[in-house]
Amino acid sequence: MEYVIEMLNIRKEFGTFVANDNITLQLQKGEIHALLGENGAGKSTLMNVLFGLYQPEGGEIRVRGKKVDIANPNVANDLGIGMVHQHFMLVENFSVTENIILGSEPTKYGITNKKDAAKKVQALSEQYGLNVDPYAIIEDISVGMQQRVEILKTLYRGAEILIFDEPTASLTPQEITELIQIMKRLIAEGKSIILITHKLKEIMDVSDRVTVIRKGQGIGTVITAETNPNDLASLMVGRQVEFTTVKGKAFPGEEILDIKDLVVQDYRGVEKVKSLNLNVRKGEIVGIAGIDGNGQSELIEAITGLRKVKSGTIYINGKDVTNMKPRKVTESGVGHIPQDRHKHGLVLDFPIGHNISLQTYYTKPISKSGIIDYNKINEKALQIIKDFDVRTQGPTELARSLSGGNQQKAIIGREVDRNPDLLIAALPTRGLDVGAIEFIHSRLIEQRDNGKAVLLISFELDEVMNVSDRIAVIHDGEIVDIVTPENTSEQELGLLMAGHTEHKKSQDLTKKGEDQHVE
Amino acid sequence: MSNRTTNLLVPIISVILGLLVGAVIMLVSGYNPLEGYAALWNGIFGDMYTIGETIRQITPYLLAGLAVAFAFRSGLFNIGVEGQLIVGWFAAAYVGVAVELPKIIHLPLAIIAAAAAGALWGFVPGLLKAKFHVHEVIVTIMMNYIALHVTNALIRTVSGGGDRTESIFASASLRSDFLENLTEFSRLHLGIILALIMVGVMWFILEKTTLGFELKAVGFNKNASQYSGMNVNKNIILAMVISGAFAGLGGAMEALGTFEYVSSKGGFTGIGFDGIAVALLGMNTPLGVIFGATLFGSLKYGALNMPNAAGIPIEIVEIVIAVIIFFVASGYIIRLLLLRASAKKKEAK
Numbered sequence: 097m098e099y100v101i102e103m104l105n106i107r108k109e110f111g112t113f114v115a116n117d118n119i120t121l122q123l124q125k126g127e128i129h130a131l132l133g134e135n136g137a138g139k140s141t142l143m144n145v146l147f148g149l150y151q152p153e154g155g156e157i158r159v160r161g162k163k164v165d166i167a168n169p170n171v172a173n174d175l176g177i178g179m180v181h182q183h184f185m186l187v188e189n190f191s192v193t194e195n196i197i198l199g200s201e202p203t204k205y206g207i208t209n210k211k212d213a214a215k216k217v218q219a220l221s222e223q224y225g226l227n228v229d230p231y232a233i234i235e236d237i238s239v240g241m242q243q244r245v246e247i248l249k250t251l252y253r254g255a256e257i258l259i260f261d262e263p264t265a266s267l268t269p270q271e272i273t274e275l276i277q278i279m280k281r282l283i284a285e286g287k288s289i290i291l292i293t294h295k296l297k298e299i300m301d302v303s304d305r306v307t308v309i310r311k312g313q314g315i316g317t318v319i320t321a322e323t324n325p326n327d328l329a330s331l332m333v334g335r336q337v338e339f340t341t342v343k344g345k346a347f348p349g350e351e352i353l354d355i356k357d358l359v360v361q362d363y364r365g366v367e368k369v370k371s372l373n374l375n376v377r378k379g380e381i382v383g384i385a386g387i388d389g390n391g392q393s394e395l396i397e398a399i400t401g402l403r404k405v406k407s408g409t410i411y412i413n414g415k416d417v418t419n420m421k422p423r424k425v426t427e428s429g430v431g432h433i434p435q436d437r438h439k440h441g442l443v444l445d446f447p448i449g450h451n452i453s454l455q456t457y458y459t460k461p462i463s464k465s466g467i468i469d470y471n472k473i474n475e476k477a478l479q480i481i482k483d484f485d486v487r488t489q490g491p492t493e494l495a496r497s498l499s500g501g502n503q504q505k506a507i508i509g510r511e512v513d514r515n516p517d518l519l520i521a522a523l524p525t526r527g528l529d530v531g532a533i534e535f536i537h538s539r540l541i542e543q544r545d546n547g548k549a550v551l552l553i554s555f556e557l558d559e560v561m562n563v564s565d566r567i568a569v570i571h572d573g574e575i576v577d578i579v580t581p582e583n584t585s586e587q588e589l590g591l592l593m594a595g596h597t598e599h600k601k602s603q604d605l606t607k608k609g610e611d612q613h614v615e
Numbered sequence: 616m617s618n619r620t621t622n623l624l625v626p627i628i629s630v631i632l633g634l635l636v637g638a639v640i641m642l643v644s645g646y647n648p649l650e651g652y653a654a655l656w657n658g659i660f661g662d663m664y665t666i667g668e669t670i671r672q673i674t675p676y677l678l679a680g681l682a683v684a685f686a687f688r689s690g691l692f693n694i695g696v697e698g699q700l701i702v703g704w705f706a707a708a709y710v711g712v713a714v715e716l717p718k719i720i721h722l723p724l725a726i727i728a729a730a731a732a733g734a735l736w737g738f739v740p741g742l743l744k745a746k747f748h749v750h751e752v753i754v755t756i757m758m759n760y761i762a763l764h765v766t767n768a769l770i771r772t773v774s775g776g777g778d779r780t781e782s783i784f785a786s787a788s789l790r791s792d793f794l795e796n797l798t799e800f801s802r803l804h805l806g807i808i809l810a811l812i813m814v815g816v817m818w819f820i821l822e823k824t825t826l827g828f829e830l831k832a833v834g835f836n837k838n839a840s841q842y843s844g845m846n847v848n849k850n851i852i853l854a855m856v857i858s859g860a861f862a863g864l865g866g867a868m869e870a871l872g873t874f875e876y877v878s879s880k881g882g883f884t885g886i887g888f889d890g891i892a893v894a895l896l897g898m899n900t901p902l903g904v905i906f907g908a909t910l911f912g913s914l915k916y917g918a919l920n921m922p923n924a925a926g927i928p929i930e931i932v933e934i935v936i937a938v939i940i941f942f943v944a945s946g947y948i949i950r951l952l953l954l955r956a957s958a959k960k961k962e963a964k
Contacts, residue, residue, distance in 0.1 A: 402841065423844025432842070440842040445835045450828070454843040463825040470822075 100125045100160055100257055100288050101146070101177075107154030108141050115141040116152070119314035121290075121307045123257065128279060128289045130303035130320070132296075132332055134529035136499035138312040139292050143259055147179055148172045178250025182262040184242050188235040192228055193217050196249050220251050225281050239388070240271035247278065258282065259290045264298060265527070268387050269557055269590040276302050294332070294529045296325040297558075308332055333531045343541045346565040349378030351411075352429075352518045352549035353399070358408035360394040368394040370573035371408070376518065381540060381550040383564030385557065387593050391573035392553050393435065396522050399551075400432050401425040413517060426455060431516030433507055435523040435553065441507045442495045448503075449477030449491025452510050484509035485535065501532035508539055519543050522553040537563050557586045571595045621953055625946045632949070633942030637935035641927065650925040651935070658920025659913045665920070667798025670807055671873060673912030675700070677810040678865035679890025680897060680904040681817050682733075682858045687899045688821055689854030690834030695740060695755025696862040697887025698762030699733035701880070703866025705766040706732035708877035709773065711783025711870060721786040726809070726867050733863020734856045736762060741855030745848035751855070759883065767879040779878035789872035804872030811905075813861060818901040820857070830854050862887060889915075896944060914939060 101123040108116040116138045123129050133139045144150045146157065148166035157164055159175050166172050186195050193214040201208045214230040221228045226244045234242060243263065250258055260279070264272045279289055279302055291303060299306055300320060308315040308331045315331055330336055353376040360369035368391040376382045386392055397403035399410055401422040409418045412428045426432070434440035442451050453462055453473045462472045477491035486505045488498055495503060504524065511519060521540060525533040540563055544550050554560050560567055561581045568575045569592040577592050638648035659669050679696050686693035693699075707729035716724065740754035774780050789804040797803075821827040833840045833850040841847050865886060870877055893911050897903025914936045921932045942949075 400842075421844065421846075422841065426844050434842060439836075439838045441839065443832050443836045443839045446832065450832075454832070454839070457828050458825050466825050467823055468825045468828050 098125050098161075099123060099158070101290075102158040102161075103142065103146060103155065104158070105155040106142060106145055106152050106157075108138075108145055108150055109153050115312055116145065116309075117312045117314075118155070119309055119312075120155075120317075121314075122317070123288050123290060124304075125288055126283055126286060127304040128283060128291055128302050130291045130293060130299040130306040131309070132294060132299060132306050132328060133309040134294065134311075134332055134531060135501050135527065136311075137309045137332075137529075139309060140261070141312075142309070143179070143261065143290070143292060146172065146259070147177065173253055173255075176254055176256035177259065178253060178255025178257070179259045180243065180246045180250060180261065180263060182265055184246055186234045186242060186245060190234060191230070192232050192234065192237075192245050192248075193230040195234060195245055196230075196252050200253065217248060217252065220248055224251065224278065224285060226278060238271070240267055240274060243267070243271075243275065244278065247282075255287070257288045257290070259292065261292045262294075262527075263291070264293070264295060268593060269586055270594070272298075296328050296530070299328065300325060310334055329530050332529070342538075343563075344545070346380045346544065348380040348565070349547065351375045351377050352413060353551065354411040354414075355399070356409045356411075358395070358398060358410065359406040360391070360398045360403060361406050362394060367406070368573050369398065372570075372573065372575055374568055374575055376549040376551050378517075378549055379544055379547050380565040381544050381552055381563055383552045383554060383560040383567045384570050385554065385560045385567050385589050385593055386570035388555055390570050390593075392522070392570060394573075395570075396432070396435070396520055396553060399425070399520065400430060429517035431511035431514055431519040433504075433511055433519070433521040433524050435526070437500075437503055437507055442503060444494070444496040446495055447492045448481075448486070448488055448495045448498060448506055449474050451495045452477045452480045452491070452506055455510060455514060480506065480509035480513055483513075484539075501528045504528060504532065504536065508536060512539060512543060516548065518549045518551065520551045520553075523555065524552070525554075525556070525559060533559075557589055560589070561586065569593055621950060624953060625950050626943065628949050628953075629943045629946050630939065633939035636942065637938045640935055640938065641931060644927075644931050646925065646927045646931065651921055651927050651932075654921045654924035654927075655914075655917045657924060658917035661920070662799065663797065664799040664801045665916075667794070667801030667803035669913050669916045671801065671803045672916040673908050674804075674806045674810045674872070675865040675868045675886050676889060676893050676908035676912045677807075677904060678813060678861050678868065679886050680893030680908050681813055681901070682861035682865065682887075683890045683894035684897065684899040684901070684904050685817055685821075685861060686854055686858040687894060688834055689830040689850065689858075690837075691741075691744070691851065691854055691858070692752050693737065693740075693755055693855065693858045693862075694752050694891070695736065695758045695762075695859070695887075696865075696890045697883050697885075698755070698759035699736040699859040699862035700866040700869075700884065700887045700890075701759075701762045701766050702736050703729035703733040703863025704870045705769060705866070705877050706863070707787075707867040707870035708780050708783060708875075709769075711787035711875070712773075712781045715784045716786055718786040721784065722789070722871070725783070725787040725871055726864065729863040729867035729870065730860040731863065733866065734860040737855040737857075737859020737862070738852065741852035744855070745851045759887070763880060763883060766877070770877060770879045780876050782875045783871065787871055788875055789868070790875070802873055804868075806868040806872040809864065810868065813864060814901045814905060817861070817904075821901075826853070862890070865890075892940065892944065896940075910940070910943065 099122045103119065103121045106116050106119045119142055121131065131139050141150065145152050148168045148171050157166060164175060187198065193210055196217055197213045202213050203209055217230040226248060228241060228244050228248060263275060267275060282289060293299060303320045305317055305319050306328060307317045310332060355372060355374045358369055358372045359367060362368045372395065384392060394403060398405050401420050401424065405418050409416055412430060415428060417425050417428055438444060450473060453476055456462060457468060462469055474491045480486065481488060484505045486509065487502045508524065524536050540550055540552065552563055564581055566578055566580055567584065568578045569589060571593060572595065634652065641648040641651050658665055660666060679700060682696045682699065683693055707725045710725040710728040736758055740751045740758060743749040743754050744751045770778065770780060789806045791805050794803045794805065795801065821831065829845050829850050833845060833847055837847050889911055893904060893907035896907035896910065918932045918936050921927045922929050
C-alpha cells in the first residue's frame, strides 16, 4: 500500500508532560483518514508536528516514502500539506481572491495581478465543485462558503494532503452534507484527507479508516467499515459510553422565565432580537435551535443583564428584571453557563478555585465585611471538583492549564451549585468530547428533574433534539416556531433555522421519536 | 535543577554579570573598576551615615514601586506615578507650612493631604478610562506635565514669587532625633516605617480583601468580571485612586522627611518613572517591590560616591548603574540559559 504520509512513533514532550507518546498515523493516498480523540488527547499536537509548528522528540515523518524534517510550516506547504483551520483565518472585508492569494500575491510588473489569480480560483472552484465566487467579499458569504474559501486556499497553494480541523463545528446540517460531498470530490480528484473530529457520526459517514488516540497514546487504527460508533467511543474514552441521553418525561410547572416583545440591538445599533416572545417553565428544558448569529448571543446577554434591552420586558419568577445589573439578575435566581468560556466564563489567570467562587466570592461565608477567606474558597472548590469530576491538580492550579472539558465542568459546577431557578446553558458542550458531553447533558437533565427551568442554546441539532423538552427555533432574531423533539426531524429543524417556515406543515411529523426517550 | 535553586541563582548571576560588564565599561574608559566598586560599596554601606542615607533614598522608591505594581495587578499601566508623586509632595509641603497644629494632628493631616492629592491625580485617568475608554497611558503621561507645571505655579504663588516654600513646621516633620543620632545625622526619617506599612497594606488589599479579588479579576479579564456581576468601571477608578495615593505618599516622604519643603522643578524627579522599573523588577508583588526599591535606592545613592572616591565621571557611573539594573531586569534570559544548561546536562547523562 502506498502511504502519502507516515508519522511513525511520534513523541512530543512539553517539559515533563508527554503530549504525544508513540503515535503512528499512516495516510494512504486517496483516503479520508479520521483522527479521533478526546479533548486534550493530543490530536492538535500531532497535527502541529506534521505542520512543522512543533518539533517531535522522537519518531519520524515520511512523505511519499521519503523521510522528511518539517522544520516550519513553509516546509509543510512545499510538501503539499494544507490545513483547513477550525477558526477561519480570513480577512473579513477582503474578497475571496484576495484572501486566497494573501501571502503569495502573484505580481505583474510589480503590481498584484488579481485578475489572473481570480481566473485560477474560478478554475479550481469549478474543478472541485466548490461553487465559490472569486469576487465575493468574505463578510457577505455564509460560514459554509467561507470554509470553502479556506479549502481553496490550500488547493491554490498546491496541497495534495488536506488536514480538516473540526470542520463541521459551526456548520448547519445542510452545509455539513455539502461539505461531505466536497470531501468526497477531493478524494476523487486524487487528494488525501486527514479529518480531525470527535463527532462519531461524521467519521462513520465519510472516513475510510480511523486512528484513535487517548491521553497522548496511539490506541490504533481501524477500518471504518469494520467498526461502529459504540466501539469507537469506547476506544476513545477507554470505557463504555451512553449515547442516547437517558431522560424521563418532563413535568413542567409554573413559568420561571417570561420574555415579552423583546428587542435588543448589537453594538452597531442593528436590531438582532426582534420582538421576541418566549417562556420557560419549571421542570422543563427549552432548547433554542438556530444558526450562529441569529440573535442567540444578544438574547442571552439581554436576559443576564450584560446588554441593554431596547424595548420589551423580561420576567424571572414574576419579577421584572429588564435592564437590571448582571449581579441583580444573578441574585434573582439565574445561573449562566456562558457561550465563550474563555472570554466570559473564566478568569484564565486565576486559580480554578477562585473561578469556582467567581459568583459567590463576596457573600458569606467566603467574605465577611470585605475580608475574603481563601480557605473557604478552597473548601468550596474541593467540593465542586469532587462533585463535578473536575480533573485538576487542585484548587490552586490555574484555570488556563485545565482542559476545555474540565474548565466547562468547573463552570457548570459553579452555576449549578448555587441552585438557580433558571439555568441558561449556552453552547455548553462546544468543543467537548463524548465523555464530557454525556456528563453535561445528564447534569442539565438533573436540574430539570429537580424542578428547575433550563434554557439551552445550541448550534448542534443532535444536542437540541436529545436534551430539550421543547425546541424554539430562532431565525433572524425571532422565534419562528416551537416544536417538540418527538414531532420534528433534523431536516425540518434545519429548514426552519434557515427561515423556511412554509415547508413546515408538509413535513412528516412522525419521524424519530420514541427511541430518543426512555420513559 | 530545582525551581528554588534557579530562583535563587537567577538574581545572583544577574548581579554578577551586571557588575562584570560594568567593570569592562570602566576598564575601557580608563578607570579602575575595583576602586569604582569599592567606592560604590562604601557609598552604600560605608558607615552609619551612608546606610541611613541609602535607606532614606529607598523610601520614595518603595512607594513609587507600590503605586506602579498596584495598578499593574489591576490591569492598568500607571505612567503617572511621577505626576502623582509631585502633587503629593506639594500638598504635604503646603499643609506643612500653611498651618501649625499639634504634631499628632498636623503630621497625619499632611500625609493624608499627599495621599489625597495623588489619589485625585489618579482619579482623573481612571475616570476617563472607565467612562470614555481613553487609554490610561496617554492620560497619565499628560497628567505628569500638568502636575509639574501646576505645582511650579502654585509654589510661586505660595512663596510670593520665590522658587521654594518655607520649611515645614516641625509638627509636620517625619524627622526623628533617634534615627538621626543613630545614623550620624543622616536625613533618615520615619517615612521608611510608613513605606513598609504600605507594603503590608498593598499585600492586605490584594490578598485578603474582597476588593483585591475584584481588582485582580478585572485586571485579568474584564468580560468575565462583568459576567460575574463586578462593577468593572468602579474597580478601574478605584485601582487608579489607590495607586495614586501610594504615589502621593512617595511625595510626602520628600516633603516631610528628606527636604522639608518643596521647590519648583525644571524637570521631573525621575522617582515615579524609576518606580516602573522597581515594580517590574519586583514582579509586581509587595515583597518584590522591597527588593526592587532596595536595589534601585542603594545603587542610586551609592553611585554618588564613585566620582568623589574613585574619580570616575558621573556619566560613566550612570552607565554602569544602568547596566547592572539592565542585567537584573534580564533575569528571564538568564533563567532560560540556566534551563538550557540543565537540560543539556540531563541529555549528557
